[in-house]
């Protein structure tokens with residue numbers, strides 16, 4: 269029998285490259301969230317592929333941005349730390365788009381890591397293009413090796429939407445993991461949601477539509493979260509009390525909107541996202557707080573977990 273393998277992977281790529289859809293297709297949408305984390309990582313687990321011969325843990329990374337504040341710098345450091353800790357990085361390069369500066373920037377940043385994980389180039393959205401275009405795309409991907417001084421362990425076209433080559437991709441990723449035991453024993457995986465993930469989903473919803481006005485100025489803090497006691501087992505309800513934190517009074521108005529209209533929209537959208545990912549109905553209580561210039565203040569950043 270083949271040796272059991274285990275390890276971490278993350279998917280990177282420009283916005284809209286298909287990372288989330290691919291992750292969901294590989295691990296399923298209802299994610300198993302580990303109640304205890306292995307020592308090896310302090311990052312957010314997005315999902316786990318459990319097989320007889322392997323356990324592949326997919327983790328989340330935020331995108332890399334041009335840093336304008338201390339927060340921006342810390343986020344980028346966090347991304348690089350995450351990249352260095354995983355065994356495999358799947359670089360998503362959508363087949364319906366030309367490889368552009370955004371893609372080469374990302375790959376060249378990965379190339380700079382002192383301890384580089386194995387790299388897999390994933391030509392996503394293969395269902396959107398014909399054979400000729402795909403061939404051209406794959407050649408272009410291969411040319412990045414010489415251009416950027418990297419080596420692809422594999423180059424593979426997939427479609428998460430049409431379900432093409434997903435099993436192959438999982439096999440290839442598993443093949444690049446080191447031999448090792450299950451990182452998350454079955455019994456230790458619970459449905460107890462992680463505050464960090466929920467906070468991130470609320471932040472995403474809050475930024476929807478106001479990215480230009482408040483690019484990085486919103487943080488989210490979970491004040492309290494837990495399954496409501498005394499609910500029947502088949503009707504769980506997750507209570508989430510959260511605060512959105514902005515830097516200035518003037519931003520508070522933007523986030524709350526006319527007569528609270530925006531706050532309501534954000535709450536609804538976040539609630540749907542959390543429900544979709546955790547598979548549990550959610551009661552969400554959202555407040556807005558001003559924490560003056562929090563992005564420039566190390567104490568505030570630490571408190572918010574950056």
Ligand SMILES: Nc1nc2c(ncn2[C@@H]2O[C@H](COP(=O)(O)OP(=O)(O)OP(=O)(O)O)[C@@H](O)[C@H]2O)c(=O)[nH]1
Nearest residue numbers: 282283284285286287288289290393396427428429
């Ligand atoms: N046709 C097709 N569309 C896809 C495929 N994968 C993703 N998409 C679509 O592409 C869009 C972006 O997909 P996401 O999975 O959200 O991309 P992402 O990389 O996570 O995007 P960000 O969160 O912005 O970084 C969505 O509209 C998806 O439905 C695919 O295999 N085929």
